[in-house]
Amino acid sequence: MSTEINTYTVSIYTENNIGLLNRISAIFQRRHINIESINTSVSEIENVSKWTIVVNISEEQIKKIIGQIEKQVEVIKAFYHRDDETIYQESCLFKLKSNLLFDERQIQNIIKESNARIVTVNKEFFVIEKSGRKEEVELLYRELSPFGIMQFTRSGRIAVTKEEMKITQMLQQAFQH
Amino acid sequence: MNTETLNKEEKSAKITERMSGSEAVIKCLLAEGVDILYGYPGGAIMPVYDELFKYRDKIHHVLTRHEQGATHAAQGYARISGKVGVAMATSGPGATNLITGIADAQIDSTPIVCITGQVASHLLGSDAFQETDIVGISTPVTKWNHQITKASEIPSVLAKAFYIAKSGRPGPVLIDITKDAQFEQFDFSYEKCKGVRSYNPVPKTDIDDVKAAAQLINAAKKPLIVWGQGVILSEAENELKEVIEKAGVPAAWTILGASAIPTAHPLNVGMVGMHGNYAPNMLTNECDVLIAIGMRFDDRVTGNLNSYAKQAKIIHFEIDPSEVDKNVKTDLAVLGDAKESLKQLLPLLIANSHPEWHQKFKDLYAIEYEKVIKHDIHPTKEGLTMGEVLKEINIQTKGNAAIVSDVGQHQMIACRYAEFTTTKSNITSGGLGTMGFALPAAIGAKMSAPERDVVAIIGDGGYQMTIQELGTIFQQKVPVKIVVLNNEFLGMVRQWQQLFFDKRYASTEMTNPDFVAIAKGYYIDAKKVTQRNELKDAVAEMMACEGPYFLEVRVEKEDNVFPMIPSGASVSDIRLE
Numbered sequence: 001m002s003t004e005i006n007t008y009t010v011s012i013y014t015e016n017n018i019g020l021l022n023r024i025s026a027i028f029q030r031r032h033i034n035i036e037s038i039n040t041s042v043s044e045i046e047n048v049s050k051w052t053i054v055v056n057i058s059e060e061q062i063k064k065i066i067g068q069i070e071k072q073v074e075v076i077k078a079f080y081h082r083d084d085e086t087i088y089q090e091s092c093l094f095k096l097k098s099n100l101l102f103d104e105r106q107i108q109n110i111i112k113e114s115n116a117r118i119v120t121v122n123k124e125f126f127v128i129e130k131s132g133r134k135e136e137v138e139l140l141y142r143e144l145s146p147f148g149i150m151q152f153t154r155s156g157r158i159a160v161t162k163e164e165m166k167i168t169q170m171l172q173q174a175f176q177h
Numbered sequence: 178m179n180t181e182t183l184n185k186e187e188k189s190a191k192i193t194e195r196m197s198g199s200e201a202v203i204k205c206l207l208a209e210g211v212d213i214l215y216g217y218p219g220g221a222i223m224p225v226y227d228e229l230f231k232y233r234d235k236i237h238h239v240l241t242r243h244e245q246g247a248t249h250a251a252q253g254y255a256r257i258s259g260k261v262g263v264a265m266a267t268s269g270p271g272a273t274n275l276i277t278g279i280a281d282a283q284i285d286s287t288p289i290v291c292i293t294g295q296v297a298s299h300l301l302g303s304d305a306f307q308e309t310d311i312v313g314i315s316t317p318v319t320k321w322n323h324q325i326t327k328a329s330e331i332p333s334v335l336a337k338a339f340y341i342a343k344s345g346r347p348g349p350v351l352i353d354i355t356k357d358a359q360f361e362q363f364d365f366s367y368e369k370c371k372g373v374r375s376y377n378p379v380p381k382t383d384i385d386d387v388k389a390a391a392q393l394i395n396a397a398k399k400p401l402i403v404w405g406q407g408v409i410l411s412e413a414e415n416e417l418k419e420v421i422e423k424a425g426v427p428a429a430w431t432i433l434g435a436s437a438i439p440t441a442h443p444l445n446v447g448m449v450g451m452h453g454n455y456a457p458n459m460l461t462n463e464c465d466v467l468i469a470i471g472m473r474f475d476d477r478v479t480g481n482l483n484s485y486a487k488q489a490k491i492i493h494f495e496i497d498p499s500e501v502d503k504n505v506k507t508d509l510a511v512l513g514d515a516k517e518s519l520k521q522l523l524p525l526l527i528a529n530s531h532p533e534w535h536q537k538f539k540d541l542y543a544i545e546y547e548k549v550i551k552h553d554i555h556p557t558k559e560g561l562t563m564g565e566v567l568k569e570i571n572i573q574t575k576g577n578a579a580i581v582s583d584v585g586q587h588q589m590i591a592c593r594y595a596e597f598t599t600t601k602s603n604i605t606s607g608g609l610g611t612m613g614f615a616l617p618a619a620i621g622a623k624m625s626a627p628e629r630d631v632v633a634i635i636g637d638g639g640y641q642m643t644i645q646e647l648g649t650i651f652q653q654k655v656p657v658k659i660v661v662l663n664n665e666f667l668g669m670v671r672q673w674q675q676l677f678f679d680k681r682y683a684s685t686e687m688t689n690p691d692f693v694a695i696a697k698g699y700y701i702d703a704k705k706v707t708q709r710n711e712l713k714d715a716v717a718e719m720m721a722c723e724g725p726y727f728l729e730v731r732v733e734k735e736d737n738v739f740p741m742i743p744s745g746a747s748v749s750d751i752r753l754e
């Protein structure tokens with residue numbers, strides 16, 4: 001099995017219970033693996049949470065980790081995918097001084113060309129939101145840096161897979177036994 | 178909780194009774210068939226203890242002398258009976274003291290439920306007196322854990338706790354209950370847990386995998402079975418016996434698999450691993466098909482993975498999918514419960530006997546006997562050996578005793594030389610290697626199976642880690658037999674220092690107290706043996722004693738345990754001296 005390091009997106013369907021974050025993150029921590037990003041939210045199924053975790057490790061490692069994650073009582077199913085097997089996005093927010101919007105004409109062009117949008121504007125600052133791939137977010141960051149970024153934050157990756165997950169069927173089967 | 182599989186009719190038909198959360202805890206324990214639990218009271222669990230007092234004719238609470246002892250006693254109770262052991266403690270230090278036993282139960286797949294008291298819910302996170310985040314602390318070492326803050330959660334969560342602890346690959350569950358939830362009045366009703374939707378404890382055995390396994394075994398010229406505790410946990414002892422007898426396959430065991438097949442069975446070829454027998458270790462690297470059943474290829478079993486059974490096709494019968502290919506890459510995995518898989522396998526096997534292959538095991542055993550075993554159990558030198566003590570216990574108990582061992586040299590000797598006739602008779606701390614395990618575990622084992630002889634074999638180091646449990650033995654009048662093999666050293670560490678650290682005996686020599694006086698201080702009959710000619714009578718006196726008995730045997734100070742696979746070496750590099 002490949003020991004080459006790759007970026008993997010881990011998708012986990014779980015019950016929505018307190019403490020599960022600790023349990024899942026401990027699986028990575030115990031093996032000295034850094035989590036690049038983590039996101040949890042509701043999923044397409046009622047009362048089922050969906051986790052998206054990004055790690056850079058080997059396929060051999062990720063397979064074993066998926067086994068350990070699935071072993072947790074409150075985990076319904078876990079998957080791992082390479083980047084080409086998922087559709088993924090990140091989101092970010094930039095806070096900048098409001099005067100730049102009027103003094104620096106390029107800023108409006110940068111916003112327009114990067115497909116970002118202005119979320120709010122007030123006397124002191126304005127906020128730009130941009131969704132996309134990490135590289136697009138990084139490009140926008142580089143373009144805005146010279147003007148002075150007051151605050152910046154980027155979300156974890158969220159992803160949907162090209163293949164079908166079949167979680168609903170799985171849960172129906174679980175109820176039958 | 179959305180995990181109950183009850184339908185609406187069942188729910189409305191349930192009879193409810195108004196009571197406090199703490200009384201509900203006792204009612205749940207009774208509903209799960211708990212008759213004994215081990216624990217230690219304290220502020221945050223006092224309401225439950227108050228109820229235990231009221232129900233003391235129905236449920237026996239054993240006050241251990243330390244919470245660690247409570248978990249090990251619960252483990253001993255579970256290991257000898259297959260039932261779920263229960264331990265209880267208060268919040269803060271009471272709860273943290275449980276952790277070693279919980280970690281031990283996790284790595285050795287022992288079903289226990291631990292119940293801890295917690296500060297009132299409005300105080301959570303305030304650094305209140307004896308508050309600790311036990312759910313956070315226990316997460317990595319529990320199969321499941323949960324904090325209850327409302328009395329109404331108690332029945333469903335405790336039902337789930339017992340179900341999860343026992344089902345599939347067993348393990349420890351911790352339930353933390355805030356003090357206000359213990360006091361709160363609610364309408365109680367109880368339903369046993371029948372399933373959790375996100376949890377599939379036993380993967381279904383695929384008959385095609387079983388057929389493929391049968392094909393490999395039938396075609397094998399030099400097959401070898403290595404079984405582990407999975408066989409005991411799924412109560413597949415008879416199925417395993419039928420399989421090895423029909424296919425004529427020599428079968429070896431891991432430390433936790435010991436006793437599943439009687440030691441004297443002609444196809445039982447001994448223990449694998451670091452201090453296991455010569456033949457099964459050497460021939461692991463010669464077999465053509467290695468059939469692993471309910472074992473997890475621990476590093477103490479495999480030695481260096483790069484030279485472990487590389488020539489063999491490996492079949493892994495396993496209940497836990499995450500164990501497949503975790504350490505050793507298998508050619509064929511048969512998922513499912515061992516009992517079920519072996520049942521399906523048996524009719525597909527062709528009767529065989531492999532006489533030449535068996536002869537190899539006999540030849541290597543003869544070498545081990547000459548070089549090691551003879552000197553261990555029939556010593557001619559002056560000092561007493563641990564092996565001859567085990568031999569004497571075997572003779573006098575006719576192999577019917579449950580042997581509870583601690584961790585170290587005496588443990589390896591106990592597992593190597595104890596002669597078992599009955600399953601669930603080898604109770605020891607395998608994966609975690611917890612010194613101090615044996616004395617409290619023996620208490621739990623004896624209380625769980627009072628009809629059986631329970632002999633704890635302990636080193637002088639481990640004994641002093643939980644020696645306070647003599648108080649429990651005395652108070653509860655638990656007739657366990659305690660044998661301390663005293664070499665005045667932390668023997669296994671000393672052995673490594675001798676072999677790998679040029680005899681620099683850093684902090685391994687022990688100046689010991691008068692162990693006999695200590696036992697007598699707890700009113701336990703006690704004796705010390707220093708001469709070979711005293712041993713037989715002393716063991717006889719111990720076994721004849723109706724109450725608990727303590728026997729100290731002064732053994733040779735610097736004996737080593739052989740064979741030995743040095744750390745990082747291959748199984749076939751096993752050393753006999």
